[in-house]
């Protein structure tokens with residue numbers, strides 16, 4: 494039986510799940526990471542500076558390449574603007590019930606830092622032994 498963690502999981506895209514919207518290299522362990530999220534959180538959203546249209550195209554390409562599960566293509570997309578990824582942009586929840594995985598501190602509101610899990614950016618030369626998504630799984634698994 495599944496026991497979901499009582500949080501909305503918000504995922505950044507560029508630097509977190511993939512290299513960036515241009516090169517679109519998937520981070521090592523991406524498929525497994527997303528399945529872990531899917532099995533442990535009842536709501537997952539994408540919280541990215543990339544437009545929704547671009548995100549959908551990237552997601553379809555990743556799914557076609559077998560890099561992400563098919564459900565990733567239909568992931569809930571968060572519309573937002575401004576300087577920060579204010580978690581209050583996530584509809585129908587409180588910001589205290591959202592966890593954001595993101596590589597960029599400058600997007601995080603000071604008063605929401607407790608809701609943020611930092612992941613180092615996936616950057617050139619895009620190491621194949623990058624283990625950061627597994628490290629995030631370890632952190633998420635400690636949350637009840």
Ligand SMILES: [Mg+2]
Pocket residue numbers: 505506507508509595596597
């Ligand atoms: Mg990022």
